[in-house]
Amino acid sequence: MKKIALTTLALLAISGCNDSDKKKSDSVANNYTGIWDAPAYGELIEINSDSSLNIYRYTPDICWIEDSLSSVDIKTLETKIRFYDSTNFIERFDDYGTSDFHAPGTVFEKQEQLPYICQSDNLIDLVNLELEPLQTFDIIKNIYRHHYVDFNLKNINFDQLADSIRINLSDNSSQEDVAIALYQILSPLEDIHNSITLDNITLSSKNKPLYTDIIRQEFATTTGLPFSFEEDELTETQLGNYKQHASNRINKYLEGISYFEPEDKPVQVVAGGLISWFINEGIGYINIGAMFGYGETNEEQLESINKIMQDFIEANVNSSAVIIDVRTNFGGHDFISLAIAQYFTDSEMHVYSKQARLDNGFTELTDVILEPLETETYFNGPVYVLTSASTVSGAEVFALTMSALPNVTTVGELSQGAFSDVLDWEFSEEIKISIANERYVTPAGDWYEGLGVPVDIYVPFFEFIPDSVDEPIDPAIAAVIADLTN
Structure with missing residues (x-):
């Protein structure tokens, strides 16, 4: 099985303008020239000797050119792709992180020619396409x-x-x-990563209700509205009542966390509110609200999340345990999840493997290896990861990764069960679809799609906490404290 180490994925360095560098650049250009196929993703990249580039999307029945560039230079190309194992394979990584640190990308194999369906006489014309x-x-x-x-x-x-x-x-x-x-x-x-958009109407279905769905269902039940109500269908009074109900429910959840916050130190809120953290009673708590939104580019996001995690880990050097809360994290980028996880191991770990649907089977498994940081900035004490059915996608990849580490205990509910990257297909502004086409499996080979990452300590999430409770501490945090004191 192929392995990807997530710390030192270096691209070929091509720079300068002397003769030897020029020859090296030409050689690499010749190697990149050709037809590159990723059949599990229905995608082809054609790099021509005149430096033009075409990207094709295809099924066994149809093929079209999705994008074209009249000229692309090697330096630009290598911000998006790299050779993978040999010059017969390339990996496109630009959607998966940076050149130095990324989750498994899309691997393309070199072909002698375009498949029959993608040859010029058989292409469909998306620009003038009028489908019945x-x-x-x-x-x-x-x-x-x-x-x-x-x-x-x-x-x-x-x-x-x-x-x-x-x-x-x-x-x-x-x-x-x-x-x-x-x-x-x-x-x-019932997969949140499957969706269809026609004429600006987007339809999808979930495996489990999110906490936002629970709020909606509660309000619908008490008011007699259908569960599928839209906010623009409500009267002004109904809309006000709905927003108040949502605010009350979310505040009740936040109160359970705030009860554990220290009284003498402020809570650290960073990344525009995406992350907040504090230390109390020798326990560090960090709430990570998303696995995206930390910068305009992947490089900026990685730099930002590393700075946040370094500050958090350094502040917790003497903490007895750390709690990581991703119960309301709807996901984002796998590389952000992996970057965070690096701060909780001091040794190389196989954390999960990944493959994509291909015909009636799957592509070869790619093992994802989490490597320790080169610095001493890590926490290898007890770590508790809080999850729920509202832990989705990239946040589930984080939970899956963390559960492979020996110092981690998972607490809460099983996650949503939607791990796959989204495979997008766009025919026009009016017709778009997304598909879950990948399997994420544990080092032992367990596949949790549709089930969610299992928990070591089960604690229901987003249930009502009676106002009569004197100490309404969050039940999951209470479970962590109980586990630490046993």
């Missing part, structure tokens, strides 16, 4: 059929389901009819 309703349904259905991670997760016969829904459509159907039909094939998959 049945064509739209069939194209999107087939992309899901070829790329969705595993229909057996929900015991779904996808072809049978799709055929039973398609018979209700015709070329006289409206786009709304098509959207509803597509939602009917997507909804049973």
Whole structure:
């Protein structure tokens, strides 16, 4: 199995203008020239000898050029791709971190020629594409059929389901009819990473309700509204009552945390409120609200999160334990999750493996190896990671990573169960889809898609805490304290 070490992924260094450097640049340019294919992602990169570049998207049935550049230089190219294992493979990493630190990217293998479906006579013209309703349904259905991670997760016969829904459509159907039909094939998959956008209507379904859904359902139940109500459908009074209910519920949750906050020291709030932390009774607590939003570029985000974590770890050098709260973290970038996790190990660890759906199987597993920091800035005492059903995507990758470390205990609820990166397909501004096409598995081979990361100590999240409770400390924090004192 291929392995990616996440600390020293160096690209080929090409700079300068003397003759030897020029020859090296030409040599590398010749190596990059060619057809590069990532069939599990339905993507091709064509780099031509004249430095032009085309990006294709394809299924076995259709192919189109998604983007083109008339000229690309090697220096720019190598901010996005690098050779992987040999000159027969490249890895595109720009969506996954920086050149020096990134999560597993998309790997492309060199091919002799474009597949038949992507040759010029067979390409579809997206600019002038006018799809009939049945064509739209069939194209999107087939992309899901070829790329969705595993229909057996929900015991779904996808072809049978799709055929039973398609018979209700015709070329006289409206786009709304098509959207509803597509939602009917997507909804049973119950994966937050699957979505369909038609004419600015985005449809998706979740595996478990988020805390925001719980708030909505509570309000709907007490007012007699349908669970699916939209805020713009409410009267001014109803909207005010709904916002007040949401505020009360969130404040009740925050009160449970604030009860544990120190009285003599301010809470540190950083990154525009995405992260807050404090130390009390020898225990460090940090709430991480997202795995994105820490800068304009990946480099800025990595620099920012490293500075925040260094400050937190240095402040906790004498702490007996650390609590990391990601219960309301809807996710973001895996590389942010991995960057944070590095601060809690002093040895190299295989934390998870990853692969993508390919035909009727999967690509080769890629092992993700978490390496210790080169500095002494790490905490290897007891660490408690708080999770819930509202711990989603990149935050789940963080929980999965941390659960592989020997000093970590997970507390709370199983996470959402939606680990995969999102595979996006865009036909136009009006037609877009997203698909979960990847498996994230533990070093032991366990796959938690649709289930969520297991917890060592189960504590329900976002339940009402009676006002009569004298010490309404957050139940998960209370469970941590109890575990430490046992």
